[in-house]
Amino acid sequence: MVNLNGVLSTNDIPATAIDNRGLNFGDALFETLRFSGGKIFFWEDHYFRLMASMRILRMVIPMNFTMEFLESEILRTISSVENKEIPLRIKLLVWRKPGGKYLPLSNNIEYAISFEKIRDNFYVLNEKPLEVELFKDHYIASGLLSTLKTNNRLINILGSIFAKENELDNCLLLNQNKQVVEALNGNIFLVTGNYIKTPPLVDGCLNGILRKQLISTVILELDLIFEEVSISPFELQKADEMFITNSIQGIVPITKYRKKEYGNAIAKRLLPKLNKKAITD
Missing domain, CATH: 3.30.470.10 (Aminotransferase class 4, branched-chain amino acid transferase, N-terminal domain)
Known part of the structure; x- marks a missing residue:
């Protein structure tokens, strides 16, 4: 219908x-x-x-x-x-x-x-292997228009084709300053020690709904130091954990980037809090 x-x-x-x-x-x-x-x-x-x-x-x-x-x-x-x-x-x-x-x-x-x-009534953590790589053929332009959910998604389409051709599960998108902005289908968060960070909107990432919800959850409920700051590709291999967020899947842990493998401990802590907010919001 x-x-x-x-x-x-x-x-x-x-x-x-x-x-x-x-x-x-x-x-x-x-x-x-x-x-x-x-x-x-x-x-x-x-x-x-x-x-x-x-x-x-x-x-x-x-x-x-x-x-x-x-x-x-x-x-x-x-x-x-x-x-x-x-x-x-x-x-x-x-x-x-x-x-x-x-x-x-x-x-x-x-x-x-x-x-x-779709399948699940609530957000469920997918613990299957999920390998990513940088997509460097094209770049997101930092600025206000890139934060909007328009139907101009050519970079996401070409990145998805690149991922399939290279047997990857997803790709990370860069802006013109070579900063990591987001994944093909959602915002990204990095966890390093007691810090959790995500790119700022001025870098060109989508103004995601789950991004907003997780920022408020991290700030209010978890004993983590939150940073909204530009992310260099060099930081990816230093992180302990990296995950994608979007409104349909919730939290999607990334398990591998090049030779670096990641855990999902923080994602597991966040998921029940996210489900609770979704039900009570």
Whole structure:
């Protein structure tokens, strides 16, 4: 089931017109949401990130685009699922209305909501081997636009192809200053001794929802010293632990980078706290 501007239709009916500005110019934003136990995990954070991103891209936010309206549209879209306990991955996509070339004829928007089934009701720690390498063919530009969740993901796509061709599980992306910014599918955290760090937004990393949640958890609940600071590739082999965070998988430990192997003790401590926040938020 797909919700296109409030109209529900089955997935086999084409919903994208050839003049779609997201398709033609990458003029679109999206939120990837985890739904389980009758609720959208961290919905308020997702909603306000989307609103802030739309303002940055000069999109007109409709008067009815309240948090309650969009939540009701999401719930209406997934109401066709027979088993209400099945966890879902939901995609909320927003783009500028058709018309114009680089200069749009209108800043008004359209939207679509779709979903697919996923496995686990809560975040589960994947302890399978996960090897990464730096992707150095292309770089993320540091700055505000790189922090937004737009559908301009060519670096992530090419990095994913590179990982597959080289039998890797993921790649770490760099900005133009050769600083480590994020993984292909989420933010990164490094643990070294009693310190835990993640790149700052000014370096170009995604303003991730789980990034925000883990920063508050680390600061408030764990006996670790948190740093939001640029990360050099040389630091990767000094770390005791490294993991990826995203809204669907939660915390994903990296086990190997080149000859360096990592543990997952801090990830294990964080996971139950993250699940508790997801349920009670």
